[in-house]
Amino acid sequence: MSNKLPQNFEDLISKAQDLELYSKFIQQINKDFLLANIDLDFETDILPSSLKYLLHEEIFKLIQNKFAEYLNLLYIIDVSEHKIKQLDGSDTLKLSENVTFLVLQREWQKVWFRKMYS
Numbered sequence: 001m002s003n004k005l006p007q008n009f010e011d012l013i014s015k016a017q018d019l020e021l022y023s024k025f026i027q028q029i030n031k032d033f034l035l036a037n038i039d040l041d042f043e044t045d046i047l048p049s050s051l052k053y054l055l056h057e058e059i060f061k062l063i064q065n066k067f068a069e070y071l072n073l074l075y076i077i078d079v080s081e082h083k084i085k086q087l088d089g090s091d092t093l094k095l096s097e098n099v100t101f102l103v104l105q106r107e108w109q110k111v112w113f114r115k116m117y118s
Contacts, residue, residue, distance in 0.1 A: 005105055006108065008101075009101060009104065012105065021111050021112070021115060022044075024111050024114075025107060025108055026046060027044060028110055028111050029042060029051075029055070029103075029104075032077045033073070035076050036069065036076045036077075037069070038058065038073060040054070040055075040058050042054070052100065055100050055103065055104070056096060056097055059073075059096045059099050060092065060096035063092055063095065063099070077106050077107060079102050079103055079106050080106075084099065084102065087099065
């Protein structure tokens with residue numbers, strides 16, 4: 001099994017579904033958002049397109065209106081500060097889309113590692 005991180009949303013979702021880890025992936029997202037005190041709770045059978053849309057919307061709102069909570073969320077999820085700093089911050093919509101993927105990628109990594117090393 002490849003340890004390579006998925007490079008796009010579709011790849012990530014297909015890996016999660018192939019390994020039957022999609023519901024664990026959603027649970028991990030819910031757990032970290034709860035730890036960050038962000039009121040977002042997904043059903044474990046949420047459609048991937050809805051997950052992406054709602055998560056993107058939430059991250060966009062956090063960047064716009066609750067920057068401290070946004071930073072706290074990134075810290076709790078453990079998104080690479082280096083990767084965040086590489087993003088172009090001039091367009092908030094594009095930035096939030098890229099951050100959404102980094103969040104999903106990191107959450108996937110946690111679930112994948114737990115599965116591989118448990």
